[in-house]
Amino acid sequence: MSILRRLSLFPFILLLLTLGCTEKSEEQGEEKPHVRGMITDFEEEKGQVLIENKEDGGVESGPIWISLNTDAELIIEGETVTVSLDETLVGRGAEVWINGIIAQSYPPQTKAVKMVIH
Known part of the structure; x- marks a missing residue:
């Protein structure tokens, strides 16, 4: 195969890799939650909950404090x-879906842009 032909395949391969690496849920068509787990505590003064975060497969990754962003969407039992x-x-x-900013404290703290409570 000539070098020119190989180079013409390169953008196509990159596109396939990019599409294959997205974290979309097939059922919902949206990004997977950044934090998932059980709410174990509530801090009234700061209005935040402590969640024992579990990654896919049930592996615990530690607790994280979550508060709501001012324009966050809160859904409880399927109702906004x-x-x-x-x-x-x-x-x-x-x-919980977050905006990507996590305070480097222990436990870490962040603000939710969307939270679904079951």
């Missing part, structure tokens, strides 16, 4: 609500 986080959520499962 306008209430704030509170202690009644402790013991429930949660999925």
